[in-house]
Amino acid sequence: MDGYDIIGDIHGYATLLKRLLTELGYKRSDGSWRHRSRKAIFVGDFINRGPEIRETLQLVRSMVESGSALATLGNHEYSSILYHIKDDNGTFMSRHIAGNRIQIQKTLTVFKNLEEEWEDHLKWMRTLPFFLDLGEIRVAHAYWNDQEINRLKEYLPKGRLKKKFIREMHEKRPDMAVIVYKLLKGLEFKSPKDLIIKCSKGLSRKVFTLKWWTNPRNLTFRQLYFGNKFILPDYHFPEEIAPLFEPYLPDQPVVFFGHYCLSEGAEIVQENICCLDSCVDTTGKLTAYRWSGEKILLPENFLIVG
Secondary structure, three states: OOEEEEEOOOOOOHHHHHHHHHHOOOEEEOOEEEOOOEEEEEOOOOOOOOOOHHHHHHHHHHHHHHOOEEEOOOHHHHHHHHHOOEOOOOOEOOOOOHHHHHHHHHHHHHOOOOHHHHHHHHHHHOOOOOEEEOOOEEEEOOOOOHHHHHHHHHHOOOOOOOHHHHHHHHHHOHHHHHHHHHHHHOEEEEOOOOOOOEOOOOOEOOEEEEOOOOOOOOOEHHHHEOOOOOOOOOOEOOOOOOOOOOOOOOOOOEEEEOOOOOOOOOEEEEOOEEEOOOOHHHHOOEEEEEEOOOOOOOHHHEEEEO
16 A cells, blocks of 8 residues: 545535545545545544535445545544433433534434434444554544553443443543543643633633644743634743643654644644644635655645635
């Protein structure tokens, strides 16, 4: 195999995905898209938002099941799984409230009269991993930390995530659930109640995501936050509340992720780290990175359609 083509968040834009696969040299054969010498990797978030959710899900799934692609769970897939699982008290794990329903409503509408097919897709989603460690490259939806992922490796079952296991993880192993949510949503910082942080719009911001590959020492809020749709002030984190984490270093294996909906397009944020979510629903662009063994990522290896 010559390498991997890592593809960012698709969110129901099947036409763009087929255009991207064609540009990458994949051809439709035996009910799936294939490349004679390469394999695709999807970083998650196939569903919701776009106009071709069912077709996108069918296409991604057919490639994974045929062996021409790999895929990780995105937060949208996992939220959909939780939306259909009840906890031990009979309450849906992702509550059926307005905010959660709005996110998944397009997908639910598409499968309104196709409930058996949707249930089958949900079962398939539970076979997908939260992360891929392929040696020279790693893939997760939003975050990577060696120590936490090694803990998760020891805990997660092999094969499908059974509903019982998901319930038990959230109810009895919140430490593992926290790691899962980091993988799906990134490293979040929650400011103390007595600290008011106002963005450029004058709004108070209590929660925002951080650059998990950057040493936070002596950095400002603006230098450390990532992927948020607002600009934070350019003053330093107080040492007393500065987040503590091990940054992902340049000499570690290459990591690809999505999730952050970058309005400026996909970005190599560090020589060995790349965010591939080009915010397709807003920009109309879908991005892949063609990886062929390099340890230092190259901007010319992006392939963008739109």
